[in-house]
Structures are given as structure tokens and as C-alpha cells.
Amino acid sequence: MSSTAVDTGKPARDAPYQGPLLEVRDLHVEFKTRDGLVKAVNGVNYSVSAGETLAVLGESGSGKSVTAQAIMGILDMPPARIPQGEIRYRGQDMLTMDKESRRKIRGQKIAMIFQDALSSLNPVLTVGFQLGEMFRAHHGTSRKEAKAKAIELMDRVRIPAAKERVGDYPHQFSGGMRQRIMIAMALALEPDLIIADEPTTALDVTVQAQVMDLLAELQAEYHMGLILITHDLGVVADVADKIAVMYAGRIVETAPVHDLYARPAHPYTRGLLDSIPRLDQKGQELYAIKGLPPNLLRIPPGCAFNPRCPRAQDICRQEVPKLFQVTGPDGAELTGRQSACFFWKETLDDA
Amino acid sequence: MGSYVLRRVLQMIPVFFGATLLIFLMVYTLPGDPIAAMYGDKAADPATVANLRHKFYLDQPVWKQYLHYMGNVLTLDFGTSFTGRPVSEIMADAFPVTIRLALVAFFFEIVIGLTLGLVSGLKRGSIGDTLVLVLTLVVISIPVFVLGYIAQTVFAINLGWVTATVQDSTDITQLILPGLVLASLSLAYVARLTRTSLGENLRADYIRTATAKGLPRRTIVGRHLLRNSLIPVVTFLGTDLGALMGGAIVTEGIFNIQGVGNILYKAINQKEGPTVVGVVTILVIVYLVASLVVDLLYAVLDPRIRYA
Ligand SMILES: Nc1ncnc2c1ncn2[C@@H]1O[C@H](COP(=O)(O)OP(=O)(O)OP(=O)(O)O)[C@@H](O)[C@H]1O
Numbered sequence: 154m155s156s157t158a159v160d161t162g163k164p165a166r167d168a169p170y171q172g173p174l175l176e177v178r179d180l181h182v183e184f185k186t187r188d189g190l191v192k193a194v195n196g197v198n199y200s201v202s203a204g205e206t207l208a209v210l211g212e213s214g215s216g217k218s219v220t221a222q223a224i225m226g227i228l229d230m231p232p233a234r235i236p237q238g239e240i241r242y243r244g245q246d247m248l249t250m251d252k253e254s255r256r257k258i259r260g261q262k263i264a265m266i267f268q269d270a271l272s273s274l275n276p277v278l279t280v281g282f283q284l285g286e287m288f289r290a291h292h293g294t295s296r297k298e299a300k301a302k303a304i305e306l307m308d309r310v311r312i313p314a315a316k317e318r319v320g321d322y323p324h325q326f327s328g329g330m331r332q333r334i335m336i337a338m339a340l341a342l343e344p345d346l347i348i349a350d351e352p353t354t355a356l357d358v359t360v361q362a363q364v365m366d367l368l369a370e371l372q373a374e375y376h377m378g379l380i381l382i383t384h385d386l387g388v389v390a391d392v393a394d395k396i397a398v399m400y401a402g403r404i405v406e407t408a409p410v411h412d413l414y415a416r417p418a419h420p421y422t423r424g425l426l427d428s429i430p431r432l433d434q435k436g437q438e439l440y441a442i443k444g445l446p447p448n449l450l451r452i453p454p455g456c457a458f459n460p461r462c463p464r465a466q467d468i469c470r471q472e473v474p475k476l477f478q479v480t481g482p483d484g485a486e487l488t489g490r491q492s493a494c495f496f497w498k499e500t501l502d503d504a
Numbered sequence: 505m506g507s508y509v510l511r512r513v514l515q516m517i518p519v520f521f522g523a524t525l526l527i528f529l530m531v532y533t534l535p536g537d538p539i540a541a542m543y544g545d546k547a548a549d550p551a552t553v554a555n556l557r558h559k560f561y562l563d564q565p566v567w568k569q570y571l572h573y574m575g576n577v578l579t580l581d582f583g584t585s586f587t588g589r590p591v592s593e594i595m596a597d598a599f600p601v602t603i604r605l606a607l608v609a610f611f612f613e614i615v616i617g618l619t620l621g622l623v624s625g626l627k628r629g630s631i632g633d634t635l636v637l638v639l640t641l642v643v644i645s646i647p648v649f650v651l652g653y654i655a656q657t658v659f660a661i662n663l664g665w666v667t668a669t670v671q672d673s674t675d676i677t678q679l680i681l682p683g684l685v686l687a688s689l690s691l692a693y694v695a696r697l698t699r700t701s702l703g704e705n706l707r708a709d710y711i712r713t714a715t716a717k718g719l720p721r722r723t724i725v726g727r728h729l730l731r732n733s734l735i736p737v738v739t740f741l742g743t744d745l746g747a748l749m750g751g752a753i754v755t756e757g758i759f760n761i762q763g764v765g766n767i768l769y770k771a772i773n774q775k776e777g778p779t780v781v782g783v784v785t786i787l788v789i790v791y792l793v794a795s796l797v798v799d800l801l802y803a804v805l806d807p808r809i810r811y812a
Pocket residue numbers: 184186191193211212213214215216217218219220232449
């Protein structure tokens with residue numbers, strides 16, 4: 154996963170760059186609120202390469218969406234502030250870029266799909282117009298041509314009778330079709346990276362799989378990077394290459410997807426996996442991580458997870474665990490495996 | 505859409521008759537005798553009075569008077585005022601004056617109200633925003649007649665920029681000051697409504713999407729934000745134009761403008777039934793049409809609204 158475009162057939166536009174598409178380093182985001190400083194993101198590190206899918210997991214409020222919005226540059230600042238960190242797109246830190254260069258990346262190089270397509274689409278503009286707008290804004294395409302491209306896109310995401318429906322408004326589509334339109338919009342300029350923030354959560358269970366399959370299929374076809382934010386651990390296993398687990402605004406564990414499922418190296422991940430209902434354990438009481446996610450105004454000292462952790466020791470209440478490199482029994486580094494737990498080894502061995 | 509309009513027009517009929525009946529009853533059951541009022545302190549000849557009473561149908565029961573009146577109205581005959589002038593003629597003089605004044609006021613309402621609203625709504629928390637909030641609050645809390653007299657004193661009497669009263673209502677420049685006074689309250693509402701609406705929509709998900717699409721800021725504001733934010737403002741403006749047409753008793757009084765508000769005020773004072781009922785009948789129609797237009801406009805602006 155080193156090169157970006159070699160195996161896609163796409164022209165190698167920015168040829169010399171060899172690193173990952175996107176790299177988030179020690180990102181911090183805080184919100185100034187009436188009650189105080191909400192520390193929503195407290196040192197996130199992750200990276201995505203072309204063609205790779207990174208799933209971001211974590212309880213509600215763990216900072217998944219805020220991180221994504223920081224990458225897109227769509228946080229309202231103020232109240233948001235980024236006191237620290239880097240977000241590198243093809244090696245270039247977007248946080249220090251001028252506004253105009255940043256805008257050109259948005260939508261064109263990095264696109265985002267939101268959870269609620271109904272509220273995320275403009276209610277008074279036709280879907281064709283909103284799709285065509287991508288071409289008009291970034292490529293200066295004429296209105297007529299943009300409409301033709303919009304129809305093409307709608308066909309691409311398999312919306313039936315695209316030609317007839319291009320002039321319809323968002324509320325005239327079903328939830329699944331609307332989310333397809335969101336996907337089409339993100340896909341319009343064939344970006345390098347798509348961030349999908351719970352793209353199927355708002356949908357009927359029956360259409361969730363269809364939409365997810367479509368997204369995965371298009372990602373493979375265009376060889377894009379994909380950051381998939383989700384609660385659905387089942388979906389993750391099917392489509393993701395690697396996983397980042399977030400807790401209280403930090404990445405607490407990263408791992409290739411199957412390693413993580415087989416042997417989690419962090420007690421929080423362990424708790425998440427244990428709380429999935431499993432067929433072979435029918436009838437047993439479902440496990441739930443005890444306690445509540447931390448108040449982001451007062452994150453507990455030491456490891457943020459310590460009040461809820463079954464393994465917590467004194468050190469956990471005093472020191473913040475860094476992201477440790479996870480090693481195998483022979484002491485060899487396990488590629489891509491990191492855990493922010495003092496007792497990752499014990500947790501790993503328990504699995 | 506067509507059948508909706510038809511249904512709305514049909515619904516207007518009972519509203520129209522109800523409203524006119526109500527005003528008719530109010531005027532005709534007022535205490536005091538309009539014929540006696542015509543003569544003031546002079547003693548009237550009883551035979552002439554009886555004659556006049558008969559001529560104006562005043563010797564009939566109220567319901568007969570109403571039916572007779574409405575019958576005439578349907579043939580566009582609004583009767584004659586007690587002074588002998590046909591009511592339709594009085595109205596034909598007054599309405600153009602009021603319409604001109606209303607349009608001048610409406611122009612200020614849109615231009616100034618929207619500008620202030622946009623300035624404060626797009627730059628929340630700025631000095632301009634605070635200024636607009638204070639200014640509109642002042643305007644809203646001061647009664648129009650106080651504002652009117654202050655404006656008249658300052659601009660006409662102290663500064664001498666304009667004449668204190670309107671001499672010729674066809675001269676638009678003379679209508680600027682009364683127009684501003686008349687528009688002041690609505691203008692303040694428009695500014696605040698625009699500001700609030702912009703604030704709500706700025707936080708909306710679809711604006712976040714527009715930003716994430718990498719659209720330039722002017723496109724986000726001009727195309728996505730404004731279209732949505734102005735929907736409530738436009739509907740307010742539509743309703744308000746109807747209200748402005750209703751004449752401005754206070755403003756017309758201060759600036760001595762011979763418009764609808766003025767004749768209505770005089771007619772009520774003199775218990776001049778035919779004129780009051782005539783004017784109000786027209787106003788009821790104006791309001792009904794204005795509200796229908798607003799509803800239709802709403803459907804045009806917001807595709808989610810569908811009338812069938
Ligand atoms: N504009 C804001 N002002 C103040 N706090 C905010 C703001 N936006 C987000 N937050 C806080 O940041 C924290 C992280 O929010 P975020 O939306 O990233 O959570 P999430 O992991 O996406 O959760 P979910 O699964 O519910 O979507 C939340 O606790 C939230 O209260």
C-alpha cells in the first residue's frame with residue numbers, strides 16, 4: 154500500500170509522493186462552550202492509503218465525527234479550535250494551507266458522506282442541480298453538461314430512471330435512494346479519499362447492506378481510500394482493512410481487521426467485541442461495558458478508560474498510556490498493531 | 505395547483521361575507537345617530553331627517569340594510585356617503601394615494617430590512633450585528649406616532665429637508681419620509697427575521713454539505729443559504745404588503761396624507777356607515793388575495809410544500 158496510483162490506471166498526478174494518502178498526527182480539537190472547554194479530540198493518529206478502508210469505531214461522543222470534520226475542514230471555528238496536530242494529505246499539512254488550496258481539496262480530493270442524507274441535501278434544489286454543482290464549481294462545467302453528468306452519476310449509483318428523476322427534489326426520494334445520491338455526490342470528481350460518517354445508520358436494515366455494498370464496490374473500482382465511521386461491527390468485518398478504535402477523543406487501538414477481532418489488545422476493544430450478540434452464545438446475557446463514557450469537560454486522569462476498566466491498576470489512574478507497539482509472543486512487531494494500554498500484553502494473551 | 509386555487513377562492517366567499525357582515529353590524533349598531541351627527545349642533549328639520557333616513561335605508565332593519573348593501577356591492581355600487589359623494593369615488597381618490605405610500609414603504613422594508621438582516625445574520629456577534637439588534641429593538645419599542653413626530657420635527661422642521669406634510673402625493677420624494685416612518689416597524693421585523701433565519705440555516709446540515717463539497721463561500725451563501733433563509737422572510741413580506749395597503753391611520757394622520765387610513769378615520773368619527781363599510785370591504789378583499797398569493801408563493805419557493 155505504498156503507492157497511490159500505480160495499480161489504478163489513473164494518471165499518477167502527484168507522482169513522487171510515496172506515503173499514505175492521509176495521515177492524521179496527534180490531532181487535538183476542542184470546543185469552547187458555556188460550561189468550559191470540551192476536549193473532543195485528544196491526540197488522534199491514523200493513516201489511510203489508496204484503496205484501503207479504515208474503519209473508525211467507538212461509542213457515541215468519542216470524537217469520530219469531529220475528527221472527520223477536522224479532516225474535511227468543515228468545523229465551525231469558533232467554537233472549535235485545533236490547538237495541536239497535523240492532517241497531512243499526500244504529505245502536505247492541510248492545517249497550514251491557505252483557505253483556497255484547502256477548498257480545492259474538499260470535494261475534489263477528499264469527499265464526505267453524511268449520515269442523514271435528507272437533512273444533508275439542500276431541500277430547495279433539485280438533486281440534479283446539487284450533483285452537477287460539483288462539476289460546475291470545480292471544473293467550470295456548463296449547466297447543461299453538468300446535468301448530463303449528474304444523470305450519469307445517478308446511473309452509476311443505480312438510481313432507477315435517472316433521466317426522469319434528475320429534476321426531483323431530495324424529499325421525493327426514499328432514504329436509500331437519497332443516500333445513493335450522497336454517495337454519487339461524493340464520487341462525482343473521483344476523489345482520492347472518501348470519509349463516510351455512519352452512511353447506513355439512518356437507513357432501513359433492508360437497504361443498509363445494499364448501500365454498503367455499493368460503497369465498497371465503488372471504492373474498489375476507483376481505488377479510493379475510505380474512512381468508514383460506524384457502530385456496526387458486522388459491517389466492519391466485511392469491508393474494512395484496518396480498524397481504529399476511539400475512546401474519549403483518542404485512538405486506543407489500531408489493528409488489521411481480523412487481528413483485532415481475533416485478539417484485541419485493549420480492554421475497551423475487548424468490551425466492544427464482547428457486547429456483540431453472537432449466535433453460538435444464544436440465551437446468554439449480553440455483555441455491556443459498565444459505566445458511561447467520560448465527560449469531555451473532565452476527562453479522568455491517567456487512562457481515560459480506567460473508571461470502567463476491569464483490568465485497571467494504580468498506574469492507570471496516574472499515567473496516560475501512550476500508543477504501544479504490539480508485539481507477538483516471539484517479540485516481533487505485529488504490523489499495524491498498536492494499543493494505548495499498559496497491559497496490552499495481558500489483554501492479548503487473554504483472548 | 506389549479507384545483508387548490510379554486511378551492512381557496514371558494515373558501516374566500518364565506519370569509520368575505522362573514523367579515524363584511526361583522527363590520528356592517530358594528531358600524532350600524534354604534535350608538536348615536538349619523539344623520540343627527542351630520543347636522544352637528546344645528547337643529548334639523550324632522551321631515552328632512554326622515555327623508556334622509558329613508559334614502560340611506562336607515563329606517564329598515566339591519567339585516568335588510570345588509571342584504572340591500574351587499575346586493576349593490578356585487579354590482580360595484582358602494583352607495584353614497586352622507587355628504588352625497590359616491591363612496592366608490594371617495595375610494596378611487598384615496599386608494600392610489602395609499603398604494604403609492606405602501607409601495608414606497610414596502611421598498612424601504614425590503615431594501616433596508618434585508619440589508620440589515622444580512623449584515624447581522626452573516627456576521628453574528630460583530631459590531632454591525634449588535635448595532636442592528638439595538639436599532640431594531642429601539643424601533644420596535646417606540647410607538648409609530650412618536651417616531652413619526654420625531655422624524656417630522658427633525659427632518660422637516662429643524663433641518664428643512666422636506667415639507668412637514670405631504671402636499672402632492674404623486675410626488676414620490678414627498679413620500680420618502682412618511683414611507684420610512686410607515687416602514688420602520690416592519691423593517692425592524694424583517695431585519696430580525698432575516699437574521700434569525702440565517703442563523704438557523706447556517707447551522708443546517710445541508711450548509712455543512714455545501715462546504716464539504718468545496719464550493720466557494722459566495723456560492724454557499726448566495727445559492728444555498730439565502731434561498732432557504734429567505735423563505736419565511738418572503739412570506740412575511742407578502743402578508744405585510746397586504747397590511748400596508750390597509751392604510752396607515754397614524755402615518756397618514758401625521759403627514760396629512762389623504763389616503764385610505766385618513767378617510768377611514770374620518771368616516772368612523774362621523775359614523776359614516778357607507779364609507780366605512782365600503783373601504784373595509786375592499787380591504788377584506790385585499791387581505792384575502794394577499795394571503796392566497798403568499799400561500800402560492802410559499803409553494804413556489806419551497807418544493808416540499810405541495811398543494812393539491
Ligand atoms: N459544536 C460543538 N460544540 C461543543 N461540543 C461539541 C461540538 N461538536 C461536537 N462536540 C462534542 O464533541 C464530542 C465528540 O462528538 P462526535 O460527534 O465526534 O462524536 P461521535 O464519536 O461521532 O459520536 P456519534 O457516534 O454519536 O456520532 C461530543 O461529546 C460532543 O459533545
